[in-house]
Amino acid sequence: MRAVRAQRGCGRRVRGRAAATGARTRCDPPVRVRAARAAHVRDDDVYLCDDDGLPAELGRLGGTGTALLADPALREIVLPILRNDYRLAERYRPTQGIRLRCPVTAMIGNVDPEVTGTEARRREEVTGAPFDLRVLPGDHFYLTPQRDAVVAEVVRRLVPAPAARTLGPSTP
Template identity: 35%
Template sequence: MRNSIASKWVKRYPSTRGPRLRLLCLPHAGGSAAFFHGWPPAFSDDIEVLVARYPGRHDRLNDPLMTSMDDFADALTTEILPFTDVPLAVFGHSMGASLAYEVALRLYREHNVALSALMVSGRTPPHLADRTFPDPDDVAAVLDEVRRLGGTDTALLEDPDLADLILPAILADFKVVAGYTPRASVALPFPVVAYVGDSDPDVDTATMSGWADASSTSFELQVFPGDHFYLVGQQTELTRNIGSRLRQSGLPGGRTPLS
């Protein structure tokens, strides 16, 4: 049965009845599946929430780290493919937005799977260079950036034992971002929705508008109060917005015929 699908890459929050649609959430650099733990109850009981489990953290602490966006996207695409028996939407924040786009591209080009929607948050689009991330080999600069943005519980970094556990994954993620060089955006045949905080120090609304190039059907920009991690303070409003989109009738998605 499809309901028995399991993957170490994916944490599932099963719907109370057979899912009409699945929502895959992809965390930021240095983040983990725990970042989205409060999201599943916000959605209707026919939506199954999936959250990516990145290597090198929590129950995957000893798994090999990844430092390449292409390798990351290739592996996650393979793992998520069995979950595409029903329509799939993807939401990614920061590094997770770039990863979401690359997974969406692979699902469509290699497996003829069109998403119901690609939702990207707080991240430059593929065709623009991101000059905000520090040199990933400069540990002090990386830690300063993590503290500045505030997405990872910085208190953990002040404990030497905990820092030793989480720092390798943070550094690996920053290498993923640093190595993700600009490329032409591919206009994919499904809606793209971009989200951003109105006081994000690194990504403004004009930059986020560039994600329009990633869709050949429709694009919408949604701005919330807050900084790069507006998601924390605006969780209720953000999940309500996403849930409303997922409830829309006639939502596209699923496997497309081979041409």
């Protein structure tokens, strides 16, 4: 969605559909404390967690790779990447006044502790075109076990269905 907003901000026409997965919009209140997270960690401050806090956050969200972070060599490589990913997501603020003109599909996991259906539905506010929400089985990392369903949904939304052909009268 950021790329589509950037294109619109430059006056370019955007064709196709924007897809959003597993994240709240920045229309939501910026500071909310989750009950399962330490009280001093705000939703927009995860990137500031120490080197034990980031893996703990991944575990809270249902991440399966947290055991790999027990290896000090891998931890040294992976934690800066994770921290920068969180920083990018948490510090992004959309340009005000730019509404998308393309349809938007949001996809979330049905037991994602990070985003609710109500929060995901707020993405409808960013477009003047049709919006739909697809809820798939899984947690915040539903994309991994639901890969085939996600790809099928994206393809279904992007590739128009073939037009029905009418056949002329049959000839013997």
